[in-house]
Amino acid sequence: MEIENQPIHLPLLKEKQVSLSIKREDLIHPFISGNKYRKLKYNIIAAKSQGFNTLLTFGGAYSNHIAATAYAGKLSGIKTVGVIRGEELVEKWTENPTLKLASAHGMQFKFVDRETYRNKEKLEVLSSLKEEFGQYYLLPEGGTNSLAIRGCEEILTPQDASFNYVCCAVGTGGTLSGIIRASSPKQQVLGFPALKGDFLNEDIRKFVHKENWTLQTEYHFGGYAKVSRELISFINDFKRNTHILLDPVYTGKMLFGLFDMITNDYFVAGTKILVIHTGGLQGISGMNAVLQKKNLPLIAV
Numbered sequence: 616m617e618i619e620n621q622p623i624h625l626p627l628l629k630e631k632q633v634s635l636s637i638k639r640e641d642l643i644h645p646f647i648s649g650n651k652y653r654k655l656k657y658n659i660i661a662a663k664s665q666g667f668n669t670l671l672t673f674g675g676a677y678s679n680h681i682a683a684t685a686y687a688g689k690l691s692g693i694k695t696v697g698v699i700r701g702e703e704l705v706e707k708w709t710e711n712p713t714l715k716l717a718s719a720h721g722m723q724f725k726f727v728d729r730e731t732y733r734n735k736e737k738l739e740v741l742s743s744l745k746e747e748f749g750q751y752y753l754l755p756e757g758g759t760n761s762l763a764i765r766g767c768e769e770i771l772t773p774q775d776a777s778f779n780y781v782c783c784a785v786g787t788g789g790t791l792s793g794i795i796r797a798s799s800p801k802q803q804v805l806g807f808p809a810l811k812g813d814f815l816n817e818d819i820r821k822f823v824h825k826e827n828w829t830l831q832t833e834y835h836f837g838g839y840a841k842v843s844r845e846l847i848s849f850i851n852d853f854k855r856n857t858h859i860l861l862d863p864v865y866t867g868k869m870l871f872g873l874f875d876m877i878t879n880d881y882f883v884a885g886t887k888i889l890v891i892h893t894g895g896l897q898g899i900s901g902m903n904a905v906l907q908k909k910n911l912p913l914i915a916v
């Protein structure tokens with residue numbers, strides 16, 4: 616599947632003589648957001664060819680990966696089980712838009728306390744899940760494994776080699792790893808982590824053996840799914856000026872960071888930048904519910 620690059624025209628870009636295009640992976644599907652589709656593709660093929668009829672994976676209550684897995688499972692006729700962090704959700708998961716959608720697409724949930732969730736890769740947890748749900752194909756939290764990275768290599772096309780920089784938001788680093796692997800050696804790949812953590816460099820090095828990439832670690836806004844008024848207003852301005860909606864967890868932080876770098880003359884005149892819009896838009900209604908409770912401005916959709 617080839618996705619078009621949309622050129623962006625904004626006064627700042629003109630002033631700095633930097634060109635910017637956005638690869639609209641968010642348009643792949645309304646429920647399976649961009650990179651999650653890429654990450655699931657070869658895993659579902661593998662699960663089916665190995666004879667599994669259930670796919671089991673892990674996530675938090677607003678996880679794009681959970682939403683995407685549920686829908687992909689429905690499309691490809693494989694049962695899905697979501698092991699969700701937070702026992703308290705047993706009572707109130709129907710108030711959560713992500714989980715409601717995943718359930719509507721046939722996902723079965725297992726809510727576990729935080730300690731069990733931390734130990735989710737341990738044999739005793741995995742085998743008790745096997746007792747409850749039968750044999751399953753296991754996908755890690757966030758969906759990152761080598762088949763997922765293979766899928767993400769397909770985000771870039773040969774024509775994209777004409778860009779000097781390729782930018783992508785980072786959670787586990789799986790998507791970025793695929794992009795680095797598919798990048799041309801003359802390109803620089805910039806990853807924008809959506810969370811704090813020094814482990815990401817090492818995680819990514821497990822999957823890539825190139826040096827043409829860096830992580831821009833200053834734009835996590837305090838941690839995973841943390842937001843500020845400034846971020847929300849950037850997302851709303853960006854939507855008003857380009858008609859492109861960004862999500863507050865990943866792509867909003869990446870573009871905020873990239874615009875900060877452009878403002879501070881990180882890029883020389885004539886630089887051509889490609890940004891990957893990985894999607895994540897299903898998470899906005901959940902985030903807006905949280906913002907509303909805190910009396911903060913909402914993301915305009």
Ligand SMILES: *Cc1c(COP(=O)(O)O)cnc(C)c1O
Pocket residue numbers: 648650651679680757759784785786787788789790791862865866893894895896
């Ligand atoms: C999950 C996700 C990411 C991060 O992907 P990783 O492969 O975990 O680094 C980026 N953007 C969006 C919208 C996502 O949902």
